[in-house]
Amino acid sequence: MSQSDLPIVIIGAGPVGLAAAAHALARGMNPLIFEAGGQAGESISQWGHVSMFSPWEYNVDKEAAKLLAATGWQAPDSDTYPTGRELLDHYLLPLAELPVIKERLHLNSRVTAVTKVGADVQKTKGRESAAFLVRVKGPKGEQDIQARAVIDASGTYETPNWMGASGIPALGELNAKAHIAYGLPDVSGSARDRYLGRRVLVVGGGHSAFNALQDLVQLPGTQVSWAIRGHSLDKILGGGANDKLAERGSLGLRIRALLEQGKISLHQDISISQVDTTEQGLVVHSHGQPLPEVDEIIVATGFRPNLQLLGELRLAIDPATQSSVQLAPLIDPNEHSCGTVRPHGIDELSHPDAGIFIVGMKSYGRAPTFLMITGYEQVRSVIAGLAGDWDAARRVELELPETGVCSLQFETQEETSSCCAPMTPAQASCCTPASRT
Structure with missing residues (x-):
């Protein structure tokens, strides 16, 4: 079997992982999706009670919507704000149940390692032509799957940051x-x-x-x-009424009011x-x-990527953000205090081992801000590149809302100097739910 006949393995059946599958199917590719949980969107089910601050229009992938629409699915009102549970019930789970997705989706199947066939991370000879080897632990035990490409959309929810300020557990944290x-x-x-x-x-x-x-x-x-x-509470609480994502701005305003009412003691x-x-x-x-x-x-100090399963691959990982080296300067929170991030795709997500891509929330490493629609744009570009359509892969098809946090009311703050540069179309510091870091 030639590499071109091998499947594309997708790790994770969250919104971005299933969007990658939808785009792959649209281009005649064969995706295999492995989900560690018992359902698609397992991590979302853990914050299903939370209202998202991005409306439906930013939470539905276009290619996935085409698959659903062919079955008579009606898209939710684009201006309303779903909870995590509603995102599952009205979008992700119906998508996972489509026969063309379901037959390729393997639940309770955790990817434990990704490497190259016959080559550990040190071996160079023959590496470029070797297929990927994906080890999966599922209901029937372990198996190895060969793949032409691997898209890691496994997210970061299982690996939250510690309370300790130095990046490790505070003394006594584990005991408590x-x-x-x-x-x-x-x-x-x-x-x-x-x-x-x-x-x-x-x-x-x-x-x-x-x-x-x-x-x-x-x-x-x-x-x-x-x-x-x-x-700086102004920096933390965000753009308020100036935020193009109204629910996100309102959330910051509500916290400010609770502080002023003395209902929260601030340290x-x-x-x-x-x-x-x-x-x-x-x-x-x-x-x-x-x-x-x-x-x-x-x-609630954010999340970090688990890169251990990719340890036998040659990755270009930024030592600070733990994102890809080319993406890191665009998302570094030390420089982009309010999300001055331009659109990006396959070029910024590529690594020395061609064909491995970390997408979605995990692609941002430890950088704290991410919008779901950014992940959809990532996989659209990646799949287009894998199909050889480089014009589409490098074409920007993403327009994000501005955060509003850089308004004039904060100009006196030293932290916002880089934030108040000219806006780009993708200037938004948005997590997926209103609750994600």
């Missing part, structure tokens, strides 16, 4: 894990009893933290504290080095000083 939640607990639903009437500290300065905060203050008797690294310039478990509660230490005791901690 019974009282620490990472990511997006359903504070108003399944996790309500855990936080009701308790003292709760939320750590993190993004939309994950915002959602937790606004839900916690609704619980009777719950005392809510918030710890952030920086000093700024926090750098957590230690957490002690005492009889009075958990005590977090910052700069050698203790914060008031709490009963529970929600760590």
